[in-house]
Amino acid sequence: MVVSAEVLLHESILEALRQCMNDGSLPLDAVPDDIVIEKPKNPSHGDWSTNAALRIARHLPGSTPMDIANTVVAHLSENTAFSRVDVVQPGFINARLSGAFIDAQLTEMYNSPRLGLPEVEHPQTVVVDYSAPNVAKEMHVGHLRSTIIGDALVRILAHLGHTVIRENHIGDWGTPFGMLIEHLIDVGDAEGLEELSVGELGAFYREARTTFDSEPAFQDRSRRRVVLLQSGDPATLKLWRTLVDASLDAFETIYSELGVLLTREDVAGESRYNDALGKVVEDLKAWNLLVESDGAQCVFPPGFFNRDGSPLPLIIQKSDGGYGYAATDLATIRDRVDRLHADRMLYVVGMPQSQHFAMVFAVAAMAGWLPTGVEATHIAFGHMLGTDHKMFKSRSGGTFQLQRLIDEAVARARSAVIERNPELGEEDCDSIARMVGIGAMKYADLANDRTRDYVFDLDRMLSFEGNTAPYLQYAHARIRSVFRKGNAAPAASVTALPALAPSERALALHLLSLQSVLEDVAITCRPHTLCTYLYELSSLFTDFYEQCPILKAASAEERENRLALAHLTGRTLREGLGLLGIAAPEQM
RNA sequence: GCCCCCUUAGCUCAGUGGAUUAGAGCAGCUGCCUUCUAAGCAGUUGGUCGGAGGUUCGAAUCCUCCAGGGGGUACCA
Secondary structure, eight states, rough: OOOOOHHHHHHHHHHHEEEEEEEETSSSSSSSSSOOOESSSSGOOOOOOOOOHHHHHHHSSTTTTHHHHHHHHTTOOOOEEEEEEEEETTEEEEEEEEEHHHHHHHHHHHHTTTTTOOSSSOOOOOEEEEOOBBBTTTOHHHHHHHHHHHHHHHHHHHHHHEEEEEEEEEEBOOOOHHHHHHHHHHOHHHHHHHHHHHTTTHHHHHHHHHHHHHOOOHHHHHHHHHHHHHOOOOHHHHHHHHHHHHHHHHHHHHHHTTTTOOOOOBOOOOOGGGGGHHHHHHHHHHOOOEETTTTEEOOOOOTTTTTSSSOOEEEEEEEEBBBBBHHHHHHHHHHHHHOOOOOOEEEEEEEEEHHHHHHHHHHHHTTOOSOOEEEEEEEEEEEEEESSSSBOOOOOOOOHHHHHHHHHHHHHHHHHHHHOTTTOHHHHHHHHEEEHHHHHHHHHHHHHHHHSSOOOOHHTTTTTTSSSHHHHHHHHHHHHHHHHHTTOOOOSSSOSOOOOHHHHHHHHHTTTHHHHHHHHHHHOOOTTHHHHHHHHHHHHHHHHHHHHHHOOOOHHHHHHHHHHHHHHHEEEHHOHHHHHHOOOOOOO
16 A cells, blocks of 8 residues: 555654654653644755644743754654655755655556555545435526535545445425425426426426415415325325426436436435424424424524524424424434434535534534534535626526536537637537536536635636646646557556656656545545646646657657656546546547 | 624635745736647746734734625524
């Protein structure tokens, strides 16, 4: 298994510290846990650097960081991984990797079908709750972000060896369904389904809403229909099922077009937890957590306040006897812990719901439904904005249909591809345009820190310059092109010995940091760090490509090795993009 | 009122305690195509990191206060 230079240096430093403690050269009580190993920006500061001595100096008043650093370095065990270890002002320890170490690491990565990535030692069962559109409503941009981010996290966690369970918590239950079912009856099955199937979900919903708001008789029917639905009336359930199925068809069309992993198997809608809601109330009551307030059954988790400064309730059961989504979310947590044995639950839902989740998790913990060791995290994301920095809207001011957005991105990608490579056949052009257009949309979303709002700008995301999917895809295609042009096969091996040119070395070192980047994304759930990694990889490859002729290298050995480096870069790009849910075309 | 998030170059964004110059890309300016894809490269212009204090040997980064923007704050999800 590959041990990264970062981990190796960290362990070596810790080991040296223990030695220092044993022989009394550093009178420490404990090894500090805030030692940082980092990659210096300035290459003259080595490949890896640590501030260990500066951190320790805080615990040892009277001693200087320089002295501590020298003491630590003197206690470092012999190590072939580092060709030199320096202590510099004001007390940093800088290490430079040896050619032999880079060679061994690179070889391992090159020969591994997994690019040297180890499977996690302790696989977790991770439930990822994402996408979650509403039945009989259009998917909107909020669902788009959730879908794209969630899907990337699913792929990354699964690739690292975790057991990942996708759950699409669709909105398929609740009072609006009385109205929707009555509307379906009014327009007739055939027409209603027609309308739903062509993706006009929004129109269907709006018509129902309009009728509901203007016709008291329709309101009455709708209310009665809700009661029928909840009591399990077979005819009503059949109509409900019709609506759900039609919507699922529409969602699946979008998912498959986007290249998202979600299928019907992953649907775990609100309706599924319906029967568990009564037990949620019952058990909360048994724990004496439930308080009746203004007629509603509530739990008051500590630390939450409303406008008046009085405690804020999580409403489990409304005063009319109906359940709110808090009840469903609690039932869902129980199901995921008890039935799925989740170690970790990720909720990829927009930022505005952060308080809701904080309260739900707090109540779940109070009720013992979230045992210690089981993590529930709200993976929040910001709004998608238009180029005017306002909430993303179509030109006419309505919500944007996702399908239109996709179509436009693909169409524009197509004309860009055709313009630059007119020799492509019709079929190639179509498939490349899809990969580029959809990849661009996904990448633009993923490349920004998810917690911030981001500006959706088709021009920018489809640009072949800068931190965009087309740029990365192009870097990959260019590598493939080198092999086609040179009629070359990937070399059997790669080496870093006797020495690499500076741009080769920089490329190699960056390739080797793939593992730590992915591990970081798995912990923080911030896929944009993988995007940054891939973008830097492409930039470093471009440097290499400019400075080191591959096919026209000076010797056969050099040519082979550069082909190997190019091949490894190409594989890493394809794998990295794949983990983001983005395809890498062979040519563009 | 209270709570949460945001504010880095003209624009879009990285950078959550470090190393005499805060990084990219776009836009602007100057060069570079008989040479593995110029969809590129090299150079250059541009920032008192919203403001003020504080902690520290060291702050875009941590703490406090202030300003501006967004969101949440009991039966919608």
